[in-house]
Amino acid sequence: xxxxxxxxxxxxxxxxxxxxxxxxxxxxxxxxxxxxxxxxxxxxxxxxxxxxxxxxxxxxxxxxxxxxxxxxxxxxxxxxxxxxxxxxxxxxxxxxxxxxxxxxxx
Amino acid sequence: xxxxxxxxxxxxxxxxxxxxxxxxxxxxxxxxxxxxxxxxxxxxxxxxxxxxxxxxxxxxxxxxxxxxxxxxxxxxxxxxxxxxxxxxxxxxxxxxxxxxxxxxxx
Numbered sequence: 082x083x084x085x086x087x088x089x090x091x092x093x094x095x096x097x098x099x100x101x102x103x104x105x106x107x108x109x110x111x112x113x114x115x116x117x118x119x120x121x122x123x124x125x126x127x128x129x130x131x132x133x134x135x136x137x138x139x140x141x142x143x144x145x146x147x148x149x150x151x152x153x154x155x156x157x158x159x160x161x162x163x164x165x166x167x168x169x170x171x172x173x174x175x176x177x178x179x180x181x182x183x184x185x186x187x
Numbered sequence: 188x189x190x191x192x193x194x195x196x197x198x199x200x201x202x203x204x205x206x207x208x209x210x211x212x213x214x215x216x217x218x219x220x221x222x223x224x225x226x227x228x229x230x231x232x233x234x235x236x237x238x239x240x241x242x243x244x245x246x247x248x249x250x251x252x253x254x255x256x257x258x259x260x261x262x263x264x265x266x267x268x269x270x271x272x273x274x275x276x277x278x279x280x281x282x283x284x285x286x287x288x289x290x291x292x293x
Contacts, residue, residue: 084252084271088242088262105266107238110216110290112264132213136194136242136286138262146190156194156244158218158286160211165190180242180264184216184290 088138092116092178099123111186115179117142117171125168133167133183135159140177142169194244198222198284205229217292221285223248223277231274234267239289241265241275246283248275 086104091114093100100116115123115135125145135144141154145168146161153159161167171177192210197220199206206222221229221241231251241250247260251274252267259265267273277283 084255084266084268085250085257085259086264086266088264104264105240107268107290109238109269110240110288112240112266112288132215134211134216134218134288144191149190151191153191158192158194158210160190160192160218162190162213163215180286182216182218182240182288182290184213184288 088114088178088180092176094118094176106186108186110182110184112180112182115181117169117177119171119174122170123168125166127164127166128183128187130163131183131185131187132163133161133181135169136180138178138180140171140175141173142177142179143172144169194220194284194286198282200224200282212292214292216288216290218286218288221287223275223283225277225280228276229274231272233270233272234289234293236269237289237291237293238269239267239273239287242286244284244286246277246281247279248283248285249278250275
C-alpha cells in the first residue's frame with residue numbers, strides 16, 4: 082500500500098456532479114478529494130454521527146454551515162461537526178479542490 | 188464555535204520542540220497543525236489504535252513510515268495507519284507546516 086499521495090495526481094472533473102476521489106480509508110477515517118468545477122455545487126447535507134473537515138487546496142468556495150454562509154480560500158479549514166448541515170458551491174471561475182476527511186469512515 | 192480557520196493564522200514556532208496547535212477536536216477526530224523549523228524533528232512513534240494523516244501545507248519534510256523514508260512537499264498526503272511507526276524531519280532551510288488529523292482523537 083502506498084502511504085504517500087500527491088494531491089495534484091488525484092484531482093479530476095466530473096461533468097454530471099462534482100468529482101470525488103478516495104485517497105486513504107480505514108474504519109476510523111476516510112480521506113479524499115472533492116473537486117468542483119465552476120458552477121458546481123455539493124448540496125447541503127448532514128452526517129448524523131460523523132465529523133467532517135474540508136481543507137481548501139486550490140480555488141475558493143462558498144460553504145454552508147448550519148445557517149452560516151462562509152467564503153473560504155486556499156489554506157482555509159472548515160469544520161462540519163456531526164449533525165451540522167454543510168455543503169459548498171464553487172462560484173469562482175476556476176476549479177475548487179478540497180481535501181476532505183470524515184471520521185469515522187462512512 | 189468558529190467553524191472556519193485560516194491555517195496561516197495558527198502557525199508558529201517552538202524553540203525546544205516543534206510547534207503544535209489544535210484547530211478542531213471531537214471524539215472522532217483531532218485536526219491540528221505541526222510546524223517544524225529547519226532542523227527540527229518529530230521523532231518516530233506510533234499510535235496503537237489511531238490512524239493519522241499529514242498534509243504538507245508549506246515546505247518539505249522527510250517522513251519515516253515503518254521502514255520507508257519518504258520526502259514530501261506541498262500537496263503531499265502521508266498516511267500513517269494505526270501501529271505504523273511514523274515521524275518527520277525538516278531538513279530544509281524553511282518552515283515545514285503540516286495539517287495533521289488523528290482519528291479517533293487522542
